[in-house]
Amino acid sequence: MDLPLNPTDMLCNASASGQLLHVLFLLENGADVNGFNTFNRTALQVVKLGNTALVEALLVAGADPNVPDPVLNLTVTHDAAREGFIDSVRVLVDHGANxxxxxxxxxxxxxxxxxEGHLDALVLSGPALYSESGCGSIDNRSPHEFQK
Incomplete structure (x- = not known):
């Protein structure tokens, strides 16, 4: 017997499947935009990143773009940049993504x-080439050196 989904799981499912109207309905009816689903992910972490309108709707509702995933410590901005979703990166940065x-x-x-060859995905947002701790990662090379 399947148990009914809780509002956070429903929100995450709607977000993952790109259902903007369903997401808005759930948010208007009390779903926690920063709640964690059964898999310890938020609606923003499972969103279809190519759906910029849905990304923005979650951010306008108060989604935190800086929550790292519990496995690899990736933020949504890491995911969007890696996959080349420039518009989503721009919206994330506009809403406080670090x-x-x-x-x-x-x-x-x-x-x-x-x-991944999507350097344009973040150059537009003006990030530092090194982290605040001085890390250059990926073999301690800067992104510019890595792309060569």
């Missing part, structure tokens, strides 16, 4: 963008 947070391996979002 582009100088490092993942579990010490990579900035810019490192991941450079590795």
């Amino acid at each position: 582009t100088n947070l490092v993942d579990g391996q010490g990579n900035l979002p810019l490192h991941l963008a450079a590795r």
Whole structure:
């Protein structure tokens, strides 16, 4: 017997499947935009990053763009930059995403963008080439050096 989903799981499912109207309905009816689902992820962490309108709706509702995932310590900005979702990166930065947070391996979002050939995804937002701790990661090279 399947148990009914809680509001956070429903919000995450709607977010992951790109259902903007369903997400808005759930938020209007009390779903916690920063709540964690059964898999310890927020709605913003599971959103379809190519759906910029949905990313922005979650951020406008108060989603925290700087929550790292519990496994690799990646933020949504790391994911969007790595995959080249420039519009989503721009919206995330406009809503307070910190582009100088490092993942579990010490990579900035810019490192991941450079590795995948999406350097333009973060250059527009003006991140530092090194983290606040001085980390250059990916073999201790800057994103510019990595892309060469």
